[in-house]
Amino acid sequence: MTYVTAEILAPTADDAFRTAGPLAARASGVTKVYGMGDASVTALDNVTLGIPSGRFTAIMGPSGSGKSTLMHCLAGLDAVSSGQVYVGDVELTRLDDKRLTRLRRDRIGFVFQSFNLIPTLTALENITLPMDIAGVKPDPAWLDTVIDTVGLRPRLGHRPSELSGGQQQRVACARALAGKPDIIFADEPTGNLDSRSGAEVLAFLRSSVREMGQTVVMVTHDPVAASYADLVVFLADGRIVDQLAAPTADRVLERMKGLDR
């Protein structure tokens, strides 16, 4: 049995991340329990984790491992049962809904698996939406850079229904990037895409990290997708069970097989 406990691994992972530079976000002893009494389910069990700044981190694990819950807690979308979550120096677990909303708006970018765009707005309006909501003007030079990087300039005036799935997801990535957030969370961003479109989106996320110094956290169950990341964190039964630097699809698959057993 190659089962490794989180308690043993946690310091190791911390060390590894610490050497990689400052942390964009971190979780400390985070536990998340759904339901009450007999019906309760522990989705996260005392998880401690740091997200290194300027790196592409993938969170992997089988279904029900708690990887999505971990991301939701890190992104301030879900409240933890105990423990602390920080984005930069701000402790999310202490913020009320209003401040959390503002933090999401100003410092976090999101890419979801599906339904990423508002159908009534054009591609460009969708990209600038978080800034419009905040009532701030986007930096035009940066916006141009982002739009060119995702290669959507000819489609900016189109509504989502007139774009392909890959294009829609690239608009979502552009929206996440346009506000220069501290950190981008991507939840199975390629889950609904064919492999070519998926590769485009992943390449784009990776280049945003390499070339623009963006911090990206991606939840996925696809080893090929995870191989685009700099670091992979493995979750099983709500605990961090392994981590891997400079992953390849084969090595990720190998580790996953070990977890599934």
Added chain:
Amino acid sequence: MIAKLTLRNLAAHKLRLALTAIAVILGTSFIAGTLIYADTTNKAFDELFNEGTKTSDVVVQARKAFQGTEQGDEAAAKPIPASALATVRRVPGVSDAVGQVMGFAAIVGKDGKPIGGGGPPQFGMGWGERLSGYHLTTGAAPAGDHQVAIDTVTAQKTGFHVGDQVRIVTRGPAEPYTLSGIFTVGEKGTTGGVTYAAFQESVAQRLLLEPGAYTQIVAKAADGVTPAELAARIGTAVPRDFEAITMRQAADDAASDVKQFLGFLSTFLLTFGVISIFVGSFIIFNTFSMLVAQRTRELALLRAVGAGRRQVTRSVLGEALGVGLVGSAAGLLAGAGLAAGLRALFQAFGADLPTTSMVITSGTVIWTFGVGLVVTMVAAYFPARRAAKIPPVAALRDDVAMPARSLRMRALVGGVLLVAGGGLLATGLLGAGIAYVGGGALLVFLAVAMLSPLFARPVTRVLGAPFRRLFGATGRLASENARRNPRRTSATASALMIGMALIATVSVLATSMNASVDKALDASLGADFQISAGGSFGPAATFDPSVSADVARVPGVASATAMRYAQVKMGAELRNVTVGDPVKLAAPFKLAAESGTLALRDGQVLIDASTAEDNKWAVGTRIPSQYADGATATLTVAGVYKDNPMAGSYLMGETAYAAHYPSKQIMAILVVKRADVSAAQVKTALAATLKPYPNLTLQDQSDMKDQVRSNVNQLVMMITALLVLSILIAILGIVNTLALSVIERTREIGLLRAIGMGRRQLRSMIRYESVVISVFGALLGVLVGVGFGWAIQAGLASDGVDVLSIPVGQLAGYLLAAGVVGVLAAIWPARRAARMDVLRAIATQ
């Protein structure tokens, strides 16, 4: 199986269906309430009028050539001489007979103002317990010239006790009397707002009628003689001027006037019930459309596993049946409450109608359920048919959407309806009748509702522009949301459109009427003052001619013309004729002759220009006529004058009138002041002269204008208040649409929240959307309403409404109010949206 599914769906969508049911309830409750109120009041009047049949069997009264409906009718009744009473007593089969004296007597309250008079009559009468329903409870019968007895209800209302001095107005000035006793009326002791003052018989004759005469004679049959037999026997015995009818017949005659009025009232109220339910049908239609759209996948799955089209249709219609049943049942209950409310409302307005236990007939139940069910089913039929058209394969597709249909068919059908409705409306206004106008308006509403999706996008774009400009992303999202489904936006807005259109129509008509009246009064009001009695009809509206002489003596008064109004049959129709001194008639009306003369002689009438044109009458035309007393005469047209709303359409001299109307009472005095005296000075002097007559009202020119205006405005307010019901239903519709939209857009809302939209911003977004929809509906309504108002004004131009006046400020106010309506309607859906859990919203399928 389908039945089970239907029940499950009803249970699953409780809230949405409850909102739909409320629309049904509001409409049906109004219908039920009106029917219950009318039935109950009818029964109460039957009971009231039948009181008389318990004490006597036959009544002898003055014969009338025709049953007039207007004021002045009573003036034609001939007093019955005492000799006739002796004759009746001698008729075989009469066990007892008494003469009764009745007339006008207003009891002056402690505040110096007459009691009652707002509708129910103020009765004065000769005291007698024999063959009457009156029974003394305290004190003694009135005796001598200075005593009076009053009914218990009035005594309680005024606080008078036996021994108090009470001032009573009869034909002359108010006189003080000592209250000798208090009596109950009928078995129940309720008066329905009528006030009673009883004098000793001879005093009553002198005060109310003429010495030695009676208003009517009542007789009781001896055993074995039926009332009908007795009426026939008495009828042959009394002089030709009088007739004998059974008390039952008299009660029915008396009740028929009231019932006619009640019938009119309930038709009036039912109209608003029908409008409400019509507005409600839009909401039912919209809700079911949205429910079907949201359940596309589920319905497709049903089809995929083998359900037939008709089964799907039936399952949706089954839900509608459920909503209709529950809504109608609740509507019936609410209607009973409404009927009680209506009674209280009329009481508050001074119409104190008699009461009895509430009547709910099987007819009421059938109508309520019938209307509720039919409207719900018809409105749900179209969405149900669409549901059946969903292809089974939709169950497998990810992006399920109802197939978008072309708007061309709508444009075509809507266009045809618009033309047909406009045609009907025009036909109706040109004289075909009110039913055509109503039908035409209905078709126009349907047409506008059908056509509105065609221009919903551009119009909402314009309406949303300020929101985009002012509120950035939130405003832009809201405006886009209002535009994304033009059919839905239109159906929601159309519900509001109908109520708004009717209110706007009434407003345009009212201002046009007021403007027309102002113009007409300026042209036809020569009199500086008008003096009239407070009562609205019957003897209460008349007063002693000596007042006219008193007024004429007031310093500064140039002329005082006594006026009477009578109904005379000319040709085949009853006409309302204004009667006065022919020499003095021209000045107070600024009468202008078009042809002939204005100087009247016996056997002549003056008519106005439009009457002359309509009847093809001219100077010298001889008109076969009949007076209320049955006498026939030939009246010759002496002159034709320019239309004059103050004078009316027919003018007649006093001499001809006096020959056929025994009452010398007058109904109004028109006063022209001398040019060299100020109006205020004359008014003060007149008021002093009228002091002994608390029942008389003195009005100057602006008072007269105000009165006309306030009559119009009061009606407008009443109609508007009733139309607010349909606005209320439309608000429910907006709430329903928004709530369903919020559910439909759960994931979108989740996404917005995730990327940083605050709850407050989310609420604003939904609020702005609601405002755009409401203002769109109100705008449509105001446009349609101005169109209707203009059409109706044009149709009434020849009836005196010849000025078109559009109350721009008021209409703008309505649009503003619609914005407020939008804000209110959004409160609950917006709160629901803001409370949504972000994560769950994103994860929703």
